[in-house]
Amino acid sequence: MYFKYFTIISGFVIFIFSSCTNPTREQATSQSDGSGTPVIEESYLRKGGEITGTVFKNMSGKLKNAMEVGGVSGAIEYCNLAASPLVDSLSRAHSVSIKRTSSKLRNPENAPSTLEMAVIKEYLNPDPGGELPSPKVVIDQHQIHYYAPIFLMDNCLKCHGGVSQDIADADYTVIKRLYPEDQAVGFKTGELRGIWSLTFPRDK
Ligand code: HEC
Structure with a gap:
């Protein structure tokens, strides 16, 4: 009883x-497909991976070319998503907002939301012995969020590495002039630089 x-x-x-x-x-x-990962989640993991992969490839190519031609100061504008026509057209084609954010920002306009900050913290402090940070999908009532870690690579050091070590003083003067509140320096290769944050409307 x-x-x-x-x-x-x-x-x-x-x-x-x-x-x-x-x-x-x-x-x-x-709506599971039997693999244990729900179908919606899986399809947005794939979609998010494709979109961020396309943007990353395009951006890296442009950064590399611009740095070869005009050095760091000539390439600075190419690490800005808002200025990218590709990001603009992908956003419209997939009805998605495409953002990168970090706990150490260069541009304060890229500041993280509360939810994004929680994901950054989770990626920065993975469980000991647990999984490495990997892309994830969070579904709420109105939106579907895709998050993925962004790790620093060697070719990012000239703009996000140690000042006076990886970043030439003259280049940092230019960066500081454009971004007076810059905190996005001192990173080492392999460290978490920030995250991708994609937001899709739920009813699409
Ligand atoms: C030529 C200099 C340069 C290089 C090389 C560069 N960045 Fe940046 N990065 C910038 C600038 C400038 C911004 C600010 C863009 C803006 O106004 O949104 C930025 C912003 C970012 C942001 C957005 C968050 C923030 O701090 O505002 C991330 C994430 C980022 N960079 C990651 C990378 C990674 C990863 C690489 C290497 C693959 C890289 N960057 C290479 C100059 C650079």
Whole structure:
């Protein structure tokens, strides 16, 4: 008898708890493809990976060319997503907002939201012995968020490495003039530089 009440009550508590922590969980998992990853999640992981991969490739190419021609100061504008016609057309084609953010910013306009900051912290402090930071999809009532870590590579050092070591003083003068609040320096190869944050509307 008591056991029966306990089962009913605890079932109810679990229902309330799960429905307020993640209202879309049930809907998302109900369409599983058998691999354990819900179909919506999987398709947005793929979509997000394709979009960020395309942007990254385009941007790296432009940065490399511009640096060869005009050095660091001539390439500075090519690490700005807002100035990229490709980002603009991909955003429209996929109805997605495409952003990069970090806990150490160069441009304050790229500041993280509360949710983005939580993801950055999670990527910065992975569980000991746990998985390495990897792309993830978070579904809420109105939007689908795609997040992915951005690691620093050797060819980023001239603009995000150590000042006076990797970054020439003359180049840093130009960076500081354009971005007086710059904090995006002192990174080493392989460190987390920031994250991609893509937001899709849910009903698309
Ligand atoms: C030629 C200099 C230069 C190089 C090389 C460069 N960046 Fe940047 N980076 C910048 C500038 C300038 C900004 C600010 C762009 C803006 O106004 O949004 C920036 C912004 C960023 C941001 C957005 C967050 C913020 O701090 O505002 C990320 C993430 C980033 N860079 C990562 C990288 C990575 C990863 C590489 C190497 C693949 C790289 N950058 C190479 C100059 C550079």
